[in-house]
Amino acid sequence: VLRALHGLQADGGFPDAAALQAERARLQVPGLVVVVSDFHQERDEIHEFVRRVSTTHNEVAALQLLCGDEERFPWDGPVRFEDLETGETVLVSGKAAREGYLEARRGYQARLQAALGLLDVRLDTLDIDAPLDQAMATFLERRRQRLGR
């Protein structure tokens, strides 16, 4: 799995419903669905996908990929943030916007966890600045403890 993930090249946007339909057809048998994403969505597409794959015979593990800058917002002075997918830019004063960003991020994260919790999906975050094997080991350890094994 790790090798497959390592070989992937991310680009473009979130797949549309038609592209995901074929993948969902393969999930009709019981199994573990691992959703790896930053969980930043333009509309509600990721939540909708998780809702569809989260069935009684599937277990869904949500892995949110985050970097340290997203959590700490270490910017000072004028910073021009540019959206990777849409190209939209926002110019802010780093120091002035830090508090507002962190508050917005905490709220976003709380609502994300609540929404996934309603689907009985556990959200785990992985720091992409940390080594991948270490991040995966941490994830598996937390999962093992949760399952009581």
Add this chain to the structure above:
Amino acid sequence: VNGLTLLAPLGLFALAALALPLLIHLFSRSRGRRVLVGNIALYRQARRRRVSQLRPVQWLLLLLRCALLVLAALLLAGLARKGLQTLEGSTAYVTPEWLAGRQAAGQPPDGFDRVYLLAEGYPPVDGAGAITPGAGTGAAVGAGAWPGKADAATATAGPDPWSLLAERLATVNHTGEVHLFARADGDQFPPQAPALGDTVRLHLAAEPAAGETPPALTVRILHDEARTADAILVEAALETLRRQRGVSIDVSRASTPTTPSTDAAGEPDSPGASATAAGDGSDGIRALIWLGDSPVPGSADVVLEDRLPGPGSPVEVRVGDWPGLTFRARPAAREAGLARWRAVNGAPVLEEHGAGRQRRLVLLDRLGSPTGDDRANLRDALVHQAGFPETLYQLLLGDRALESGLSAVHADPSAAIARSVPWPTEGPARPLAPWLALAMALLFALERWLSERPRASRGPATGNDSP
């Protein structure tokens, strides 16, 4: 701003400091490092929240900081309140002469918030025209402070109404209208009045009655070569009076066409020409002003009334081109007369002998061309006084003529205003530095409290993005 002044206006350059944060903001606005993110909504929301959440506080902080800079600049510029006192509402000042006339007519001034007598101490005048006694209010109604009736002879330079009002305007800040009530006659307008500016509204009583026209004055100035400067000064002073006062003065000057002849002992020669005084029948006053170092009996310089009678052997002075007139100077012993004019050191400068038509005024020293320090003091005391022409006129008229003449001489207010001299408009002021410092301290404390207050007191986040 009305009522406020700046003692050091250059301090306002400190306001340029206000431009610095603005320039820094504008300069850095177009810059900023580029950071790629996966969810721009959070950053957009952070900016929106920042603006909406902090708008009142941040704008208040900005205003406070700008106000602090403005106050600092005003502190450096020496912001002060004009005058030693502030008078609100309309204020009227009346001259003693004007008030005396109004009281006689039973019409005290009214319609003003306050009325002051224009005399030393500025005593207030109530609605009935009565003067409230106060400090320095020695002036009695009807006795002008300007050298007039009472002080005509001694001619001490006292404060005139215009100078008093100019001083009052410079020391007291009037926020309302200022009105000056005076009479349009010679007592009220000094030869050189301080400029009162456009803020003062003049109310002048009616012109004097026709019967109050002052007597015509005919003056002949004779002088020798050594006293030419004095003669020119006297002639100029009388010409100034004639031009500015509008009074009838016929003045001419000649350089000793006829030198009084006396012997060295002061005994007069027999008159070579005994032309008699040919009175012209008018009620005017004729005067001879003799200015010469050559020995006129009894004194060096004399001012003589015409047709001087008396025993003894008069010296006849023929006035060359004065039609048919011969003035006779009576030799007299050098006795002390009544000092009418004194130098600054107290020494008599001009003495008066006799009375009436025998009145003789003896000038004991030169007017101009001083030769030493004492002479310089003397000149300053006489010629350079603003009231010199007026005083000379009063001396020539005499007390009785002055009573009926000068005080009622009509004066043209527009001419008086036109020849008014600049007057320092910046008087004393009350610095506001302590109040500015207090305001700065309060604003600084408020600014510190707003910028350092606990974050918990700020409002909750209101994000609206949903996963």
